[in-house]
Amino acid sequence: MGCEEPAAVDRGRYPDAVTPWEDEEWRETALAWAEREAAAHGLRAAGRRTVRLRPWSVLVRIPVGERGAVWFKAAPPGGAFEAGLAEALADWIPGRVLRPVAVLPERGWSLTPDGGPLFRDALDRGVAGVPDWEEMLRQYARMQRALIPFAGRMDALGVPDGRVAALPETFDRLVDENAALEGADRRELRRLRPRLARWCAELADTGIPDSLDHSDLHDGQSFVPEPGRFLFFDWGDAVISHPFCSFLVAARAARARYGTGVLPRLRDAYLEPWTGTGPTDAELRRALTLAWRLGAIGRACSWGRLFPGACGGAGPPGEEEGARWLRELLTEPPV
Structure with missing residues (x-):
């Protein structure tokens, strides 16, 4: 898989923001989890990832061939509830929210499909x-x-x-x-x-x-x-x-x-x-x-x-x- 930071990294208006992405071990663990969960749903990672870093999230687009892409998101500790909430909402109000492919609530990680046009x-x-x-x-x-x-x-x-x-x-x-x-x-x-x-x-x-x-x-x-x-x-x-x-x-x-x-x-x-x-x-x-x-x-x-x-x-x-x-x-x- 490799653990070098991809070339396509977007830091927006926060070039100096510190996120877990800077930690090589964290980065490797997070991407391995995302690709393993994608594979469990028949989605094979293929192609260059793109990364969006903000003080409030790490967001990684992972291409999965003809199936488009999946998105890995890591929330900060104060927003770690988001992963579990997203999964629950998909059960409570199906068809109104994006259903995650996988979540890891204890770490605030989620993997979601592409939702279509914004x-x-x-x-x-x-x-x-x-x-x-x-x-x-x-x-x-x-x-x-x-x-x-x-x-x-x-x-x-x-x-x-x-x-x-x-x-x-x-x-x-x-x-x-x-x-x-x-x-x-x-x-x-x-x-x-x-x-x-x-x-x-x-x-x-x-x-x-x-x-x-x-x-x-x-x-x-x-x-x-x-x-x-x-x-x-x-x-x-x-x-x-x-x-x-x-x-x-x-x-x-x-x-x-x-x-x-x-x-x-x-x-x-x-x-x-x-x-x-x-x-x-x-x-x-x-x-x-x-x-x-x-x-x-x-x-x-x-x-x-x-x-x-x-x-x-x-x-x-x-x-x-x-x-x-x-x-x-x-x-x-x-x-």
Whole structure:
């Protein structure tokens, strides 16, 4: 098999990030596991691997001849739950997520098949547009509703707890511990705390149960294996929280592509599967506005799930990004 780093290594905006890939023994063990599991499913590795290294994941594309490719992913300790969650989701909601070829939950390793074209690629090619965003959000919301009964089982898998009741204490910890926050920002966030607690109480009173929040849902996190059908993947930032918090990142991604005017359409599409669950339409829209704001807490938390020492000596990993998301709490949502 060999253990030299392949020529095709993508480090993106993080050329100095430290990941397990730099450890030759780890690299050899990981690739041997991936190729052994692929072979057990009739998939023989053949061709040059390509590697994508980020402070939060090691991702290796392994060609398997005419069958395309499989993808090996290693998550950091804080996101190791992703492998087991991905396997469980494929059993709980088959056909809505990418089913892994194999997982090794104790190490946070997974091996997945190629899921087909990315939604982002379809958008870039001009073969998808705003109606497809609407349909993606409808399908995602239906998936969240189907997952409500499994919240307790997600706890057992180690999915982080971002339930609305816990958000004020999580907020306190983040504000107190984030060294990248300027003094003025920290003071302003602390003044926000009573309002934040009221937002959480109001959102909980809406009566929509907690479910799975992807926490980084955008056009690069779903495949389009066939027109009109979406497969969701990449659960490393996920939390158990109010489902509406997922709208934040998706809406921001669509707004960057189409402008703020697209947001009411996307909001209504996302809320459509939640109608008839008890709240009025006005209450659902108000809940989405609250969740837009509170979703920033989950995003701030996710930046703590990096490989140990990933950012070298530049301070605790992810703190700058975490601080940026905390400051988003001070901004009025555009919906």
